Amino acid sequence: MYKATITIRLKTSVLDPQGNAVKGSLHSLGYGEVRDVRIGKTMEVWLDTPDAGEAEGRVEAMCRELLANPVIEEYEFRLEKGA
Amino acid sequence: MYKATITIRLKTSVLDPQGNAVKGSLHSLGYGEVRDVRIGKTMEVWLDTPDAGEAEGRVEAMCRELLANPVIEEYEFRLEKGA
Amino acid sequence: MRFAVPVFPGSNCDEDCAKAVREILDRPVDLVWYKNGNLDPYDAILLPGGFSYGDYLRTGALARFSPVMDAVAEAADRGKLVLGICNGFQVLLEAGLLPGAMRVNDHLKFRCSIQTLRVENNRLPFTGLYEEGEEIRLPIAHGEGNYYCDDGTLKGLEERGQIAFRYAGENPNGSVTGIAGITNREGNVLGLMPHPERAIYGWMGTDDGARLFRSMLRYWEGMHGAA
Amino acid sequence: MVRLEERMMADRVDRASENEPGPEEIRDRECFREVGLTAEEYGSIRDHLGRLPNWTELGIYSVMWSEHCSYKNSKPLLKRFPVEGPHVLQGPGEGAGALDIGDGQAVVFKIESHNHPTAVEPFQGAATGVGGIIRDVFSMGARPVALLNSLRFGSLSNPRVRYLFEQAVAGIAHYGNVVGIPTVGGEVEFDASYEGNPLVNAMCVGVLPHEDLQKGIAQGVGNPVIYVGSSTGRDGIHGATFASEELGEDSEEKRPSVQAGDPFMEKLLLEACMELVKKKILLGIQDMGAAGLTCSSAEMAAKGNTGMELDLDRVPQRETGMTPYEILLSESQERMLLVVEDGREGEVREVLDKWGLQSAVIGRVTGDGRYRVRQKGRIVADIPVKTLVDDAPVCYRKGEEPEYYRVNADRHPEEKWKECDPGEALRQVLASPNVASKRWVYQQYDHMVRTSTAVRPGSDAAVIVLDGLDKALAMSTDGNSRYVYLDPRQGGMAAVVEAARNVVCSGARPLGITDCLNFGSPEKPEVFWQLEEAVNGMSEACRHLGTPVVGGNVSLYNESKGTIHPTPVVGMVGLVESRRHITTQEFKREGDRIFLLGETLPELGGSELQLVLDQKVSGRPPRVDLEKESQLQRIILTAIQKGWVSSAHDCSSGGLAVTLAESAFGTHLGAKVHLRTKWDPLVMLFSESQSRAVLSVSPEHAEAFAGLAEAEGVLCAEIGEVCREYLTVEVNGQPAIDARVKDLRAIWEGAIPCAMNPFSTN
Numbered sequence A, B: 001m002y003k004a005t006i007t008i009r010l011k012t013s014v015l016d017p018q019g020n021a022v023k024g025s026l027h028s029l030g031y032g033e034v035r036d037v038r039i040g041k042t043m044e045v046w047l048d049t050p051d052a053g054e055a056e057g058r059v060e061a062m063c064r065e066l067l068a069n070p071v072i073e074e075y076e077f078r079l080e081k082g083a
Numbered sequence C: 001m002r003f004a005v006p007v008f009p010g011s012n013c014d015e016d017c018a019k020a021v022r023e024i025l026d027r028p029v030d031l032v033w034y035k036n037g038n039l040d041p042y043d044a045i046l047l048p049g050g051f052s053y054g055d056y057l058r059t060g061a062l063a064r065f066s067p068v069m070d071a072v073a074e075a076a077d078r079g080k081l082v083l084g085i086c087n088g089f090q091v092l093l094e095a096g097l098l099p100g101a102m103r104v105n106d107h108l109k110f111r112c113s114i115q116t117l118r119v120e121n122n123r124l125p126f127t128g129l130y131e132e133g134e135e136i137r138l139p140i141a142h143g144e145g146n147y148y149c150d151d152g153t154l155k156g157l158e159e160r161g162q163i164a165f166r167y168a169g170e171n172p173n174g175s176v177t178g179i180a181g182i183t184n185r186e187g188n189v190l191g192l193m194p195h196p197e198r199a200i201y202g203w204m205g206t207d208d209g210a211r212l213f214r215s216m217l218r219y220w221e222g223m224h225g226a227a
Numbered sequence D: 001m002v003r004l005e006e007r008m009m010a011d012r013v014d015r016a017s018e019n020e021p022g023p024e025e026i027r028d029r030e031c032f033r034e035v036g037l038t039a040e041e042y043g044s045i046r047d048h049l050g051r052l053p054n055w056t057e058l059g060i061y062s063v064m065w066s067e068h069c070s071y072k073n074s075k076p077l078l079k080r081f082p083v084e085g086p087h088v089l090q091g092p093g094e095g096a097g098a099l100d101i102g103d104g105q106a107v108v109f110k111i112e113s114h115n116h117p118t119a120v121e122p123f124q125g126a127a128t129g130v131g132g133i134i135r136d137v138f139s140m141g142a143r144p145v146a147l148l149n150s151l152r153f154g155s156l157s158n159p160r161v162r163y164l165f166e167q168a169v170a171g172i173a174h175y176g177n178v179v180g181i182p183t184v185g186g187e188v189e190f191d192a193s194y195e196g197n198p199l200v201n202a203m204c205v206g207v208l209p210h211e212d213l214q215k216g217i218a219q220g221v222g223n224p225v226i227y228v229g230s231s232t233g234r235d236g237i238h239g240a241t242f243a244s245e246e247l248g249e250d251s252e253e254k255r256p257s258v259q260a261g262d263p264f265m266e267k268l269l270l271e272a273c274m275e276l277v278k279k280k281i282l283l284g285i286q287d288m289g290a291a292g293l294t295c296s297s298a299e300m301a302a303k304g305n306t307g308m309e310l311d312l313d314r315v316p317q318r319e320t321g322m323t324p325y326e327i328l329l330s331e332s333q334e335r336m337l338l339v340v341e342d343g344r345e346g347e348v349r350e351v352l353d354k355w356g357l358q359s360a361v362i363g364r365v366t367g368d369g370r371y372r373v374r375q376k377g378r379i380v381a382d383i384p385v386k387t388l389v390d391d392a393p394v395c396y397r398k399g400e401e402p403e404y405y406r407v408n409a410d411r412h413p414e415e416k417w418k419e420c421d422p423g424e425a426l427r428q429v430l431a432s433p434n435v436a437s438k439r440w441v442y443q444q445y446d447h448m449v450r451t452s453t454a455v456r457p458g459s460d461a462a463v464i465v466l467d468g469l470d471k472a473l474a475m476s477t478d479g480n481s482r483y484v485y486l487d488p489r490q491g492g493m494a495a496v497v498e499a500a501r502n503v504v505c506s507g508a509r510p511l512g513i514t515d516c517l518n519f520g521s522p523e524k525p526e527v528f529w530q531l532e533e534a535v536n537g538m539s540e541a542c543r544h545l546g547t548p549v550v551g552g553n554v555s556l557y558n559e560s561k562g563t564i565h566p567t568p569v570v571g572m573v574g575l576v577e578s579r580r581h582i583t584t585q586e587f588k589r590e591g592d593r594i595f596l597l598g599e600t601l602p603e604l605g606g607s608e609l610q611l612v613l614d615q616k617v618s619g620r621p622p623r624v625d626l627e628k629e630s631q632l633q634r635i636i637l638t639a640i641q642k643g644w645v646s647s648a649h650d651c652s653s654g655g656l657a658v659t660l661a662e663s664a665f666g667t668h669l670g671a672k673v674h675l676r677t678k679w680d681p682l683v684m685l686f687s688e689s690q691s692r693a694v695l696s697v698s699p700e701h702a703e704a705f706a707g708l709a710e711a712e713g714v715l716c717a718e719i720g721e722v723c724r725e726y727l728t729v730e731v732n733g734q735p736a737i738d739a740r741v742k743d744l745r746a747i748w749e750g751a752i753p754c755a756m757n758p759f760s761t762n
């Protein structure tokens, strides 16, 4: 069993409306020191795979095929063994 | 300048329909080894704060006050110095 | 001219689209279940609005893998007319049949209202009955209609006349240069956020959408003769 | 002392888990109090069982006997509502009520509260409220065609309130939008009394052919009981009991794990159930709402005069190690219970599989009147089913007229404001969030999906056309809590008549209502008095208008920092005979004559003007004269049906001045108005006297219209005409209001967006 923790972010060239809105709210709540906010997704995927190499390849494929949209997003992930 | 990377997850007892739907799609795409998927948010916040201790306290406060919804979510974050 | 309306789990404008075809064009139309991979009998495909797969992950992302989408790609390839409305547009983007991607509205809220649009290109199969530059009114209803593409893609879209509609006046979602609808290079695939099927009678608040359906029929009859 | 047979029975029914208190321990340590049961109630449970209940059984009784499921405090009052009428197909008692609308069709509708969940988690709380009411309607076999809501929040100057309001609206929007049912109307009121206790009431309207009407009953011994939809998790356990208690400081701790909604799942369930209905496979269907599996299964068995046996091991579960108590009481969303004829399970499964829904046969209908539950081969509950439903305790409480009511009798607010400028007053009233445009809210709702919305939000009532018919349905939710607070009987009546008037102004004949009674703790005699008086007022009005109450919901214990204003909400549905009759509130043509129908009296108690000028609520509210009200409604409807009326708008919050202004908004038109009155201009313009409306009529019909009003004995004054751009009002020849409609509209439209975004610089 492996657990992949995948982080998906908007590419820096793409404007992030949610991040901007959150930044605005933080400012109005008195967090004036906030320079920028970017919001992305994190996914935890548990795989029933015995082999780390195989898990790696499969997660990479899932990201490319489904989990991230290459037009606006980029991804990275790390694998952990066990629960 | 500090960058905080905040991870916000649904509490495990709270239904994650999005994670379920993604799991279903992964299965039908042939990733039958996927046992479970949980989806959360990641936020990158850049702060103009000279001091790590202060940054830590402020980010903690932001999470509690705005970024996470303590009723259904839990959060954790890490700080990095520099850009 | 026969129409197909693919139905995904979570589609909710499928009946509305079929109704528009029946009532405005009086042509046969079938709802086609997403597991069906054969669209051969149809001349035009309307991908309906709604929340396919609950909009989970990204709008349109999970619908794209259904068998019916393979058939849609094939139909598009063969030059059949493909119209994606709202979620249908989002599916076309995710499927790569149209360029670009969708983000959440810049104000982060779902928005339902009747908007003014400008017809940017009336030489398309979908816009023949509008005047070029004409302002029309169509309803929108979406949380993610903030169209994005990079500058190079935008330039290409503009040069090739692929931008069918832009919001005139207020941009309700922050889309790049106010884009409301675009086509593929060949012009036979149109995706748009506004809902023409919700604008076919005056009592709906506007009937400007009816001409979009009529344009499709006229175009097709021009190619195939009335049948 | 435990009697012998009690001991024997207790041995047969097992304790499910070592962590739970055993039957004796429950008795000795009075653990029943933890689940909200009194010693008397515990005593009757023992009598019903003939032994000591175990923890699972105690849980079952506690939710079934909670206010939310059993209406123990309100039952005696609800009996006063008129529930019958020639067109009633289904009165209170099922998921929703049903009324005949001719052509073999029926309208099904109901309103329900989700107040407590919203206070805890506004987005999910409000969203799941919408989900629940949709299931109530489609479990009747009806296709949901519209959603409405009724909202109450504290003052928007409080950031926590803004958060609650913003999230609740987003949650309501999200759920309805995803399922694809248009949210076409509603109302919002702001008042400090809702500060810690917001109200979210959601209403759903559906349509079906008579023969599709379903019932939530379990029939036929041996028939399978089928579970469909989401898996069961630990969410919302004791939600029903929770909803029946006050929100205290420790609610944070006590609150059950929050229920999250999955509107996508709901859409699949909806379509699958519609398909099962059309295939005529179902014998009984009920949604798992409050008190989850327990309530739905026990009610189905009780209504079917049968029993039921459930095997919890077959219930799809999202979490591991769930006890019977947890499985039975979970309020996980998007689940339904079906009973079908033995042998047709395959047909059901086929439909459910098509929609990708999981299902499981979790039990059988039995003939012995027992509610028997097994887990891991052991019997964990065995209860006479009727005792859960029919023998729920009833509390006959006594109300007591509160001091404030007596004191208010001689308060007359209108006497002090003589020097106030009417134009300025109008601007202030239009900027009050109660009166201001609710576009910020309904713009987030998809109100056009299904392409049948003929009147969108923003007019008196919404109108939905019916496929293949010339008929249409008009619907509105109404209630003015300030009136109810000042005089619950009058306020109760006002809620009903205002809802009816809204529906009539849209061209419909009122058919019937559903209601939601949101009140404080019934254990307080003054609250019970409010409840009783309001129910009396509503009943009287419903009787008079011939609009039966076909369903509703009670939400008591709405107290956190003090008691909320008593808030009965009325959801009214009316029938538009022909689409030609559909009428909206906006002026249509320059030159149309403007008529004021009804009598204006100095009635400013509880008015918007009072709130704006005095920041308080006092005096007596406007009085309702039911005879006058029905005369008024009759002539409005007649004139509309004759085709004389260009626009119709009832007078409600903010009085005549606001009615005139709102009639001009949404157009480029204005009005030139001359009023003659013996009252002060402010009274004439802002009094909220009931049974009034402003109509614009084309000049060629003006005379006939005035004649009709006179013949019916309704006070009718031609007060001016529709003109362009400006709203000018003279009272007794003196200028009172002179404003550009555009400027007034900017105030009215800007108020809520501004309040919601106080930091915005533009």
Ligand SMILES: Nc1ncnc2c1ncn2[C@@H]1O[C@H](COP(=O)(O)OP(=O)(O)O)[C@@H](O)[C@H]1O
Pocket: D149, D150, D151, D183, D184, D185, D186, D187, D188, D434, D435, D438, D441, D442, D456, D457, D458, D459, D460, D461, D462, D477, D478, D502, D652, D653
């Ligand atoms: N929460 C809401 N959801 C949808 N529509 C709303 C809501 N609140 C108000 N509206 C719409 O705004 C309009 C004005 O509402 P309201 O002032 O309550 O009208 P009235 O006084 O005639 O009952 C109505 O069309 C109503 O349906």
Ligand SMILES: [Mg+2]
Pocket: D459, D460, D502, D649, D650, D651, D652
């Ligand atoms: Mg009204």
